[in-house]
Amino acid sequence: xxxxxxxxxxxxxxxxxxxxxxxxxxxxxxxxxxxxxxxxxxxxxxxxxxxxxxxxxxxxxxxxxxxxxxxxxxxxxxxxxxxxxxxxxxxxxxxxxxxxxxxxxxxxxxxxxxxxxxxxxxxxxxxxxxxxxxxxxxxxxxxxxxxxxxxxxxxxxxxxxxxxxxxxxxxxxxxxxxxxxxxxxxxxxxxxxxxxxxxxxxxxxxxxxxxxxxxxxxxxxxxxxxxxxxxxxxxxxxxxxxxxxxxxxxxxxxxxxxxxxxxxxxxxxxxxxxxxxxxxxxx
Ligand code: ZN
Ligand code: FE
Ligand code: FE
Ligand code: ZN
Numbered sequence: 001x002x003x004x005x006x007x008x009x010x011x012x013x014x015x016x017x018x019x020x021x022x023x024x025x026x027x028x029x030x031x032x033x034x035x036x037x038x039x040x041x042x043x044x045x046x047x048x049x050x051x052x053x054x055x056x057x058x059x060x061x062x063x064x065x066x067x068x069x070x071x072x073x074x075x076x077x078x079x080x081x082x083x084x085x086x087x088x089x090x091x092x093x094x095x096x097x098x099x100x101x102x103x104x105x106x107x108x109x110x111x112x113x114x115x116x117x118x119x120x121x122x123x124x125x126x127x128x129x130x131x132x133x134x135x136x137x138x139x140x141x142x143x144x145x146x147x148x149x150x151x152x153x154x155x156x157x158x159x160x161x162x163x164x165x166x167x168x169x170x171x172x173x174x175x176x177x178x179x180x181x182x183x184x185x186x187x188x189x190x191x192x193x194x195x196x197x198x199x200x201x202x203x204x205x206x207x208x209x210x211x212x213x214x215x216x217x218x219x220x221x222x223x224x225x226x227x228x229x230x231x232x233x234x235x236x237x238x239x240x241x242x243x244x245x246x247x248x249x250x251x252x253x254x255x256x257x258x259x260x261x262x263x264x265x266x267x268x269x270x271x272x273x274x275x276x277x278x279x280x281x282x283x
Contacts, residue, residue, distance in 0.1 A: 002240070002251040002262060004233050005035030005080060005104060005153065006190060006223035009063050011052040012039040014227060019067035021229035026075055029233030032262060033253060034071070036064055037080035037106050043092055048116065051084075057099060078103035078254055082155060085109050085145035093150045104254035106190075107151030109142050109159065118162045132167040135160055139174045143181035152257055153221055154182060156192040156204035157213075163199050175209050183216050188252045188259070191243055193235040194225035203239060210246040219252045219261070237267040 007022060008015035015038070026034035038060060039051035046053070052060060068077045079100060083093055085107050097105060110116050112134065115125060138160040146154060157178075167174075182189060192204040205213070213220070222239045226232045243251070243264060250261040 001030045001032065001233060001236050002222045002264065003033035003035065003078075003253055004029070004031050004224050004226070004236070005033070005078060005221055005254060006037050006082065006106065006155070006192065007035065007226040007232060008082075009036065009038045009052075009060065011056045011060055011063070012050055014050050016227070017229040019063050020070045022226070022232055023067050023070045023075065023077065025226075025229040025232035027071075029236065031075065031233050031236075033076045033078055034067075034232070035078035035080050035103065035254070036067060037082045037104075040081040040083040040096055042084050042086060042089070050116075050119070061100060076255075080104045080106060080153075080254075082106040082108050083151065084111060085141065085148070086111055090148060090150065093148075097150070101256065103256055104152040104259075105150065105257075106153045106155045107145045107148070107187075108155035109138060109145060112137050112141060118159050123163055126163055126165055131165045134165070135167050135174055139178050143178045146178065146181040146185040146187055149185050149187075151187055152254055152259065153252075154187050154189050156195065156225070157189050158205040158209055159195075161200045161202065161204075161206070162195070164201075171206075171208060172212065175212050179209075179212050179216050179218065182213070182218050188219035188221050189213055190221045190223040191239050192223050192225050193239050194231075196235055196238070203235075203242065207242060207246060210242065210248075214247040219250075219259070220248050221252050221254075240264060240267050 041052055041054040064079045071077045079102050110118050195202050195204040224231050224234045248264055250264050252259045253262050
């Protein structure tokens with residue numbers, strides 16, 4: 001199975017489990033690598049109630065070290081953060097980038113102005129907005145995030161559909177400009193399986209976006225966005241099939257903010273193919 005780089009910790013106040021339990025789950029799922037990417041601090045603090053505070057960073061580094069100690073060479077454990085793309089955040093992200101020997105940084109858009117539109121707490125606001133205008137705003141914000149060049153991986157590309165609000169017509173009109181921006185940035189996108197368990201009942205991004213991204217040559221990572229150990233590597237068989245169907249034949253591995261590719265192997269066709277794919281990685 002490919003790597004899973006998107007997982008959370010109790011430091012964000014809405015995830016559970018121990019580092020040992022996450023690593024055990026990653027081993028049980030047969031992932032090639034496991035990465036930790038909790039919700040990064042944001043400023044000014046207190047920012048909201050669903051992320052770690054800046055003062056939690058030492059505890060976060062301890063969590064990563066505990067996971068590595070438990071993994072004990074059985075699976076690489078990578079260190080990341082899921083950072084929020086907010087107006088004027090560039091200097092803060094650069095500051096966070098210097099706090100640790102990160103393997104990758106994920107950039108995510110959860111906020112449009114003061115509205116964390118994916119938060120069930122504020123779902124009522126969806127009834128008051130123009131969905132097409134929100135989509136326009138979301139995708140232009142996402143393109144700005146890509147163009148910043150601050151992130152190795154761009155999170156859940158079409159999160160804006162979480163509660164099933166979609167404008168009518170062909171959505172490619174929203175996707176095409178952002179795919180151009182992502183391509184120019186050289187960042188990868190994730191195929192985030194958490195969406196299958198949300199009202200939209202679709203992985204992020206949807207197959208149409210994934211096909212356009214693959215045609216454009218944007219690299220891909222599979223991710224579960226696990227907020228509990230039982231969610232690590234969740235639906236990776238289904239995601240692998242979806243990625244292969246969209247045209248992908250490899251996914252990315254991250255280390256110290258560099259990347260290399262790993263063959264994407266059809267589920268059930270491991271064995272020789274799988275060994276060959278991994279052998280290429282010299283590891
Ligand atoms: Zn979360
Ligand atoms: Fe997120
Ligand atoms: Fe996440
Ligand atoms: Zn996320």
